[in-house]
Amino acid sequence: MTEFLQDINWSPLWISLKTGAVATLIAFFLGIFCARKIMKLRPGARAVLDGILTMPLVLPPTVAGFLLLMLFSLRRPFGEFLFENFDFKVVQTWKGCVVAAAVIAFPLMYRNARAAFEQVDINLIYAGQTLGMSDFRIFWKVIIPAAAPGIASGTVLAFARAIGEYGATSMLAGNILGKTRTVSVAIAAETAAGNYDVAAFWVVVIVLISFLVVTLINIVSGRGMNGRRWI
Amino acid sequence: MAISIDIEKKLKGFTLKVKFDSGTSRVGILGASGSGKSMTLRCIAGIEKPDRGRIVLGGRTVFDSEKKIDLKPRERRIGYLFQNYALFPTMTVKENIRCGFRGGRKAPEELIADYLKRYQLEGLEDHYPSQLSGGQQQRAALARMMIGEPEVILLDEPFSALDGYLKDVLQKDMQRFLGDYSGDMLMVTHSRDEAFRFCRELMLLKDGKTLTYGDTRELFEQPGLLEASRLTGCKNNSRIERLGEYEIFALDWGISLRTARKVEDDMTHVAIRGHWIRGAEQNGENCIPFHAVEYVETTFEHQYLIKSPGMEDSVLWWMRPRNGFHEDPEKNLPPYLYLPPEHLMLLKS
Numbered sequence: 265m266t267e268f269l270q271d272i273n274w275s276p277l278w279i280s281l282k283t284g285a286v287a288t289l290i291a292f293f294l295g296i297f298c299a300r301k302i303m304k305l306r307p308g309a310r311a312v313l314d315g316i317l318t319m320p321l322v323l324p325p326t327v328a329g330f331l332l333l334m335l336f337s338l339r340r341p342f343g344e345f346l347f348e349n350f351d352f353k354v355v356q357t358w359k360g361c362v363v364a365a366a367v368i369a370f371p372l373m374y375r376n377a378r379a380a381f382e383q384v385d386i387n388l389i390y391a392g393q394t395l396g397m398s399d400f401r402i403f404w405k406v407i408i409p410a411a412a413p414g415i416a417s418g419t420v421l422a423f424a425r426a427i428g429e430y431g432a433t434s435m436l437a438g439n440i441l442g443k444t445r446t447v448s449v450a451i452a453a454e455t456a457a458g459n460y461d462v463a464a465f466w467v468v469v470i471v472l473i474s475f476l477v478v479t480l481i482n483i484v485s486g487r488g489m490n491g492r493r494w495i
Numbered sequence: 496m497a498i499s500i501d502i503e504k505k506l507k508g509f510t511l512k513v514k515f516d517s518g519t520s521r522v523g524i525l526g527a528s529g530s531g532k533s534m535t536l537r538c539i540a541g542i543e544k545p546d547r548g549r550i551v552l553g554g555r556t557v558f559d560s561e562k563k564i565d566l567k568p569r570e571r572r573i574g575y576l577f578q579n580y581a582l583f584p585t586m587t588v589k590e591n592i593r594c595g596f597r598g599g600r601k602a603p604e605e606l607i608a609d610y611l612k613r614y615q616l617e618g619l620e621d622h623y624p625s626q627l628s629g630g631q632q633q634r635a636a637l638a639r640m641m642i643g644e645p646e647v648i649l650l651d652e653p654f655s656a657l658d659g660y661l662k663d664v665l666q667k668d669m670q671r672f673l674g675d676y677s678g679d680m681l682m683v684t685h686s687r688d689e690a691f692r693f694c695r696e697l698m699l700l701k702d703g704k705t706l707t708y709g710d711t712r713e714l715f716e717q718p719g720l721l722e723a724s725r726l727t728g729c730k731n732n733s734r735i736e737r738l739g740e741y742e743i744f745a746l747d748w749g750i751s752l753r754t755a756r757k758v759e760d761d762m763t764h765v766a767i768r769g770h771w772i773r774g775a776e777q778n779g780e781n782c783i784p785f786h787a788v789e790y791v792e793t794t795f796e797h798q799y800l801i802k803s804p805g806m807e808d809s810v811l812w813w814m815r816p817r818n819g820f821h822e823d824p825e826k827n828l829p830p831y832l833y834l835p836p837e838h839l840m841l842l843k844s
Binding site for chain 1: 537540541542567568569571573574575577579581582583584585586594595597639640643
C-alpha cells in the first residue's frame with residue numbers, strides 16, 4: 265500500500281484543485297454579472313439570452329470542447345490574435361483546463377444566482393430606491409446578502425462541476441502529465457491503459473473531495489441562515 | 496405644499512386615469528382592491544411609469560410626459576411605506592435605518608439614536624426584522640423612511656397586515672408620528688375608517704377612475720354620487736322621484752321623505768347610513784313602521800335588515816348600539832324608525 269502511494273504522481277490532484285478554484289472564481293463573478301444583467305431585460309430577450317447562457321449545461325461537454333478549440337486554436341483568427349498580441353495560449357495548456365472548466369461550470373453559477381435574485385422581494389429594491397440608495401449599493405448591500413444562500417449553493421455546485429470536468433478539458437487542454445492532466449482526465453487515461461488500481465485511487469480521491477466540499481459549504485451557509493433570512 | 500396629479504396608464508383589464516389637486520397635506524385614496532390605488536402610489540413614487548400625464552409634488556415636477564421629465568425614485572424625495580414594510584432582512588434595525596439617511600455616506604450615530612428613540616425602537620437596534628413584531632417592524636420602516644426627511648410620504652395600506660388590538664395601538668401611534676411630520680402625506684387604503692381617521696381630503700377610486708375628490712367629512716356626509724356612497728360604506732339606497740324642493744318619494748323603500756337639502760332635478764337616488772337611523776316611539780314625518788327580516792350580531796352593535804310595508808325587493812340596514820353582550824336583539828325594539836332629514840344623502844348615479 266505504501267509502495268503504491270509512493271509511486272503515485274500527485275500532480276493531477278493539484279492541477280484539478282487549482283483549476284477548480286480559478287474556474288469557480290471566474291464563473292462566480294461572471295455568473296452574478298450575467299444574472300444581474302439578464303434580470304433587467306425584457307421577457308423576450310431574456311428567454312433567448314438565458315437559453316444561450318445555459319447551453320453549456322445541456323450540451324455534451326465535447327461540443328463545448330469542440331467550439332472552444334475552434335475559437336482558441338492558434339490556426340484561427342481569435343486564437344492567433346491572443347497568442348501574437350498577449351502571448352496567451354489556451355490549447356494544450358493549463359489555461360485551457362481553466363477555460364473549459366469555467367465554461368462548463370458557468371451555467372450552474374448563473375442559474376443559481378438568477379433563481380436567488382428572482383426570489384428576492386422586489387419591494388426591497390423599490391424600498392432602496394425610494395430611500396435614495398444607489399443601484400450599486402442596493403445590489404451589494406441588499407440583494408446579494410438576501411440572495412446569499414442561493415449564490416452559495418451555486419458556487420459549491422460550480423466548484424464541484426469544475427473539478428470534475430472531463431469532456432471539454434480533454435479536448436481543449438489535452439492530457440499532458442504535470443501540465444493539463446486533471447484527476448478526471450487521469451481516471452480516463454489510467455482506465456484506458458488498464459491501470460485499474462490507479463484509476464480507482466483517483467475515483468476515491470475525487471469522491472471524497474466533492475463530498476467534503478459540498479458538506480463543508482452547506483454547514484457554513486447553513487449557519488448564516490440562523491434566524492436572519494426571510495420571514 | 497400640495498400634490499397635483501393627472502396621469503393615465505394602461506393596465507391589464509382597465510386604464511388607470513387619476514386626476515386630483517390636493518389642497519391639504521393629508522390626502523387619502525380610497526378604493527376596493529384592484530381599483531388601481533397602489534399603482535397610483537407607485538407611479539407617484541417613480542417605481543412605475545405612467546403612459547402620460549404629470550405629477551407635481553410640492554411645486555416640483557417629478558414626472559411630465561410632454562416635457563420628458565421622469566425623475567428616478569431616489570430623486571423624488573419621497574418616503575414610501577410598503578404594505579409588508581420591505582425591511583432589509585439581512586440588516587439589523589440600526590443598519591436598516593442607516594440606509595434611509597440621505598445626507599452623505601454615513602449617518603451620525605446621534606441621529607440614528609434619536610430616530611430609534613422617537614420610534615420606540617431602543618433596545619431593538621441590533622435585532623433583525625424577522626425578530627420583530629409587526630408593530631415594531633412598522634416603526635422600524637417608519638424610522639428608516641423618516642430619517643431621509645422626505646417631502647412627501649406615501650403609505651400603502653399601512654395597517655392591512657395587522658389586526659385587532661395591535662392595529663388600534665398602531666393607528667394611535669401613527670397619528671402621533673404624523674402629527675410631528677410637516678410634509679405631505681398620501682395614504683392608500685380600502686378601509687373607510689382609516690381614510691376617515693387619517694385623511695383630510697379623499698379621492699375615491701373605482702376601476703382605475705377618479706370617482707370624486709373632496710374634503711373627507713363632506714364626502715362622507717354628501718358623497719354626491721351613488722358609487723361614492725357605496726365606496727364609503729353606505730348600504731342603504733333607493734331610486735327617487737322628486738316631489739318638491741325638499742320632498743322626495745323613495746321608490747324602492749315606498750316612502751315619502753323630507754330632506755334637509757334642496758332636491759336638484761338631476762338627483763336620482765337617496766341614501767342613508769345605517770348608523771344614522773334612529774328608533775321612534777310615534778309615527779310622524781320620515782318615520783316608517785318596520786319589521787326585522789334578518790339580524791347580524793357584531794361585537795358592539797346590533798345590525799338589522801329591516802323591511803317596511805311599502806318595500807318590495809329592498810331592505811334597509813339599521814345599526815343600533817348594544818348595551819351589553821347578552822342583550823336580546825328582539826327586545827325593546829321601537830315601533831317605528833326615523834330617517835333624519837339632515838342625514839339623507841341625495842345622489843346622482
